Amino acid sequence: MVQERSERTRGRLVEAGAALFDRRGYAGATLGEIAAAAGVTKGALYFHFASKEELARAVSGQAEHSLRSACAELRASSSPLQGLIDAGHWLVTALGTDPVIRAAFRLGREDTGWQLGPATAGSATAGSATAAPGKAAADARQPAFTDPRGFHSVWAGVVRELLAGARRAGELRDRAGSLGPETLVVTAACGLEVVFADGCPAEERARRVGALWDWLLPCLVPPGTAGGYRTRPLAPQPA
Secondary structure, three states, rough: HHHHHHHHHHHHHHHHHHHHHHHHHHHOOOHHHHHHHHHOOHHHHHHHHHOOOHHHHHHHHHHHHHHHHHHHHHHHHOOOOHHHHHHHHHHHHHHHHHHHHHHHHHHHHHHOHHHHHOOOOOOOOOOOOOOOHHHHHHHHOOOOOOOOHHHHHHHHHHHHHHHHHHHOOOOOOOOOOOOHHHHHHHHHHHHHHHHHHOOOOOHHHHHHHHHHHHHHHHHHOOOHHHHHOOOOOOOOOOO
């Protein structure tokens, strides 16, 4: 019961931190405001996160976990290239509905140096021997942020992994030694966060991402096969 309550508190802190990082950026968000938004004391916040840097890594770690889990699920139910198309739709939906994803992108854009600290999200301060056993056990189950270059790099890596899988599966044209098409796809996919940062309606996001893939697919796949891919989202996009 105590452990469950501790994990719920930690979750509220991550959500509150994400909301404030998203709105104000890393420098503009204070731990006092985050604690208040989560409905806890600053002492409770410091029990879970020894610094704002640790909280920022926890937010990015949760975003990375959500991204990788969603992409793995999409990939498991389709081909690698279809999984990549669906991952783009997932991302723009998340940008409209999930402050954790938005905050992770914003944190990655801000050159604050917080990414360069310890990679384990929510861990006790390095070298500290005072963390409570329950806290240590809970921390061990939390997703860690793995890329010090920022969340943009994580998303770019996922795109490259799916594209490499599509090449191995024979879904792409044989362009040995040509980096142009793959560079175009990675650049376009990574630009989705910038294009949809203005909060346009969900239906418009889906329409634009579908139109992007309608244009890209004939350049990537063998002639006559582009029609075998669904460029619209799997389900209606939430508002």
